[in-house]
Amino acid sequence: MAQDSDKEDRSLLVILLEAHQGLWSQLNPETDANGTEEPRHLTLAGFLQQVLVFINTFLSLSDANQVAVIGMTSTTSSVLYTSPSLLSSSPVANPVEVSSNPSHEVLANLTILLREEERQTGDAAQPAALSGGLSRGLCLINKAVSSARAGGKRSALPRVLCLQGSPDATQQYIAVMNSIFAAQRSEVVIDACMLSGSESTFLQQATHLTGGIYLRPKLRGALLQYLLTIYCGFTFSRSHLELPQPLGVDFRASCFCHRRAIDMGFVCSVCLSIFCENVPECSICGTCFSNAPRTPAAKRKVGSAFTD
Template sequence: MAPSDEDDDSCLLVVILETHENLWSALAEESESPDVGNLSLTTLLQQLLVFFNTFLALNEANELVLIAACGDQSEVLYSSPSLHRESQGPKQAAKTGNASEEVLKNLHALLQEQAARPDGDSARPAVLAGALSRALCLIHKAQLSDGGSSRTRKQPRLLCLKGSPDATEQYISVMNAIFAAQRCEVVIDACMIGASDSVFLQQAAHLTNGIYLRPKHKGALLQYLLTLFCGDAFSRSFLQLPRPIGVDFRAACFCHRRAIDLGYVCSVCLSIFCENVTECSTCGTAFSKNVARTPASKRKDPFAAFVLIDDEWTSKSGLSGFQVIV
């Protein structure tokens, strides 16, 4: 019996690779420890190229896009020939050939350009939100180009290879990209190759039913990639996937961009603040200064109390002011 459209396991995989100079320096220092394993830039690229070629060989209809997140910009290093020419970055070669050759050539040019920048520009953290937004735009464009129903479209997936710590000032834009991916049913996987965890990617994997992993033995990164991130979404139902012990649901305030455990939420636009303010900086709603002195049974509090219950924000009456309890 011929397989139907519903049985098609072809996938569109967009990989976001962080190419920050500080990341390569940190990996070079960690590679000297025998417990961590060798994960230099050369070793990382070798293992990634094997993973890319294996993914493309699993299904002739699979499509791959590699995006480099470097400083304040993102560049498309490789795009499958079957995708539209418009989805390729300005540094994409005019003639698409071998995947390994394209990746190495474009990455070499990108690193040279990055090294030529001033020290202030190279020290900036990689803009994860920009890379996520660009990846979602490429996925959306590829789905529109299919021209068919949702059953004939390739399964979209995002894989983030990140090493540097989160930048709290990017919280709003990153969460907007995560919610957009959740609405579009795009699975976000994360593989942290740095020394610290990522709160952003933990929440992204949790909200989109993806996989979050920080390998213990970074020298065996290829084994993790082939075992967990190479198969399609249907195959994952037969695998014993790692589950995170806990997900950090802390939010970052909109005023100082720092992670908080307890804060204030605007009842109009749900902006989060770490201090009691008189006016919402996002929507401009004015709050009364005498709200706390009014009895709770009589006042109409412009602030709302929200409690995180079963991963959903739920309003709760009878609280003084407005709180975020995580």
């Protein structure tokens, strides 16, 4: 007897891929336990090959599983692939023939995205547009969930997997945090796999607030093993698995004036904007701050206003 597809465990996985050819070539070769360099370090081609195997494995776990792949460059983000069941609500933007083979479609659309990146800018070492990728992924998830509810079907469990190699771009702090809070409100789990040698404050906070998994692999050449053993299973099964636990989360914020991480700063009492310096006026909402000390008469006036 065939099992009802609406009763099956289903997941909607949105994968954010960083597609910087220049950045991937700058990743340092890995070293083994003896301190010698590993000859096969992670390149963009090797990265894509392992990710495509992971996607096909995830889709093979259940016929009800759905995948969307979003590519990120320094200037834009674009949908590279969506499962056929999502095409009606979230069509692929690039003009490539739709196929059920994610490998063909991802590579074809990624080629178009990289060509557009080279045409717009020659600096391929800029940080990825993480804020745009997260926003696009959450919009795709919201549209898919709304379409399922409108049709009277149970929506798939959504989650986002960020595969990033570039460091955080502090100028994206506001947009990234807004996306994280939106994901938390919508109960969307954000997982992160940081492929560079430095930690990502943005992704640490995203995984902590949404209940996801943050990982910085020690051996980038073995990325596929990390993806299959940690990120391939269903989210509800994680409580039964021994998964890597974060050693700590960097909760530092980025100031709105210079876009740099700070430990202490000044917060606007109206819009909650953060500044690293004591400024006379909020550059976000325009609120004027009175930095002059209050006179005894002014203090008595304020006190009487609260007691009346």
